[in-house]
Amino acid sequence: MIDEVRKGCRIDGSWTTQGYTNIVMALNEAGLSGLKKNNVKNRQKSLKDRWREIHDLFGGLSGTMAKPSAAKWRFNPIRHYDLMEELWSNDRATGSRVRTARDINSPPDMTNFSVNLGENNMNYIPEQPNFEEADDYVPRSPAPQFQSSETPSDTPSNTSSMPSAGSAGTFASRGSKRKGPTMDGIDEQFAMLNTNLQQCVSSMKDGNENASQLVNIARAQATTAQDIAAEIRRRNDLYAEHVHHHRRHASDQYSESDICAMLVELNIQDEQLMDQCYEFLCDHPGRVKQLFGIYFSTRRQMVVFEKNFHARAVLPPKMMHTPFFAGPGFEFQNLLNWQGLQPFLGINLPYYEDLVRVFYTNAKITPVGHLAIEICGKMIHIKEIDWMTIAHLQYDSLRLTPGMIPEELNFDRALALSSMIREDVEGENLKNVGSLKMNDRLLHYTWVHILCPRGSNYAQLLNGDIFMLWLIKNNVRINWPHYIMQHIIKCRDNKMPLPYANLITRILQVYGFDLSNEQAIMLGWNHYFGKKSMTKLNIFQVNDLWQLGRPHHAHEEDDEEDELPAQDVEGGQPKEANPTQRELLTQILFGIQNMNTRIDRVDQRMDRIEDTLSDIRRHQGY
Known part of the structure; x- marks a missing residue:
């Protein structure tokens, strides 16, 4: 504490924040860890109370040891009394002679020190003493002196004496000591009052700003309410139109x-x-x-479709070209075949984006675990046994939910990942599929594009991806129909792109929907997982063997177009309408919708402008 006082970290009897911080740091460095600012405050209070007791006790030495309160100090040493005197003596004194620790350590005042170079001498001109302030000077208490029991009672120290003039001066100085703190308290009260007034003014300004913001928010809410009302009117008109035609x-x-x-x-x-x-x-x-x-039989279905699925993206489906992967070096296909996934991975059908959106609008899982869909007024209930007819998938074995890893399987992510990564990248922070072995990377591609499709982050290694690849590699049979249904509901409820478009086409075919007049999107090369996908995955053929990474001596092969597999469409491929007529109708419908939407927006903006102008006129007093 003395060091911090000498540094000027104690001003007018109060410690600065930096002073407390330095004291705590010094104590912690000395081995007293865990101490904080409050501990320092409590310890200082205890020491100061003890010093104050001693200081007041020994302020007058005559008869000091005869006082009962001095008995405990006869044999107990008073440690660090001089340091405590230096630290707190100013708190007990007033008057013109008061000196703080900062005054003690500051350089002397040299304003009255003059040098006469002409006469080669130096004269110190002392300041004229102020005899009127002499009575305010309180001498520093002498160091405590103790009277031994062997000292004769008739010594001068034991004789009582009458108060002298100096004692009277001391009494007078004690009376004047109370004036300083009183004035200081008044100054502090005025300063606090000034601060409170400034805070009050600032709060009033903030209140005005908040009131302005609330007015703006109210205007925005009113505008939003008008927009909502217009949207409700538009939907009611749409519903009335649908009811009329339905x-x-x-x-x-x-x-x-x-x-x-x-x-x-x-x-x-x-x-x-x-x-x-x-x-x-x-x-x-x-x-x-x-x-x-x-497509819809109720108003709720139409509203849900327009709100959540009308503009929802449909994931372009992928299918595996299984004959290509039958060659040597592709062991991952054997793992998929053991799961019974070959017919599902090879669904080669066109897809219908509008029907996919309608499918997700009305899809749900019944309490008994069936997938139920209503399309064009026809209900579909896909039971467990129906999955064999649809995609040759068995509804049995381990049931899993996307994103959930059962604890009873004892899955170790680090151990599972170490079995998939290449030897040249071991020990690195692995976050993408570029570090996987060739067959593990092909298995991951099949997972994120066909088995559990997602709209982005194809190259990212998620915990769920590693878990499912670990199950497939360890031949843990999975209930794939249950997992597919759970993924359908997850994408439906979380505004994700809609997967399994070709599977939905297969479901509609099995349940007898006529798709001949629907607008189909045929599968092209970008929908196939085969030879042309190898380059994107950094897999190349060298000496009739496929390997990960392009060798330095490899040359670009001729990118020949292989024969596109024929798509399995019952009754032949859908006949496309005359492009010219279809485009004309589409342009008419969309043009009318866009025009009505723009007209509504213009009307809403004009209404807002008129309201704003009315508010301005009202505020200006017109």
């Missing part, structure tokens, strides 16, 4: 007069274009069904 849904028969009435409602101005649309719809009844909204 009345004919039972027979699915629409006459030419119905088609004409629908086109009139679309308000197509160009008569030639309207005639073309009319002829196109009469020749393609499937398009008429789509326009009349026959």
